[in-house]
Amino acid sequence: DTAVSQTPKYLVTQMGNDKSIKCEQNLGHDTMYWYKQDSKKFLKIMFSYNNKELIINETVPNRFSPKSPDKAHLNLHINSLELGDSAVYFCASSRGQGDQPQHFGDGTRLSIL
């Protein structure tokens, strides 16, 4: 009965490769997010989708492309991976407006060799 699930949990790959991370939520929420957590634990939002529409796109390289096939899914595709992309990526979801609590997945640890 996992609420927000991300796959894979760990991703080790070489520079220059293309990879995807998948996220699914079964909470019936209409807003989903991607966050990046760096090695110092600093969390920063990357993208937010509401009802499959992009509503937040922070200053993120265009090598990162989110895709939301439906309200319950928000996938993150990354092209031409770089060393600086190594981080933990968290998916989250919430019901609508910004003052609603967000529910987080367990994270995907991406390591670039």
Place this chain on the structure above:
Amino acid sequence: GDSVTQMEGPVTLSEEAFLTINCTYTATGYPSLFWYVQYPGEGLQLLLKAMKADDKGSNKGFEATYRKETTSFHLEKGSVQVSDSAVYFCALSRQGGSEKLVFGKGTKLTVNP
């Protein structure tokens, strides 16, 4: 822009000690305030929240009061346990506005038996 400042960690306490983690914020209008907790190897979980000035959020023995006059939302617990060891994040969001959460840098707490 909006920002959240937390006390620098790490914080190390003995079991049953009193805990305070300071958090102050800068935001236009009246944000909602949150404390999230991240246990090792897991995603973030909402610990408590406060929606307006003078509201007190509480959960699992933790408390925080929304102080508009000092723009603060300090986290407190009267008697910590080893199981409270985690990273604690203070965060804000705009009510009815942007969907995103703005996080502080996190404070790592270690509780020793």
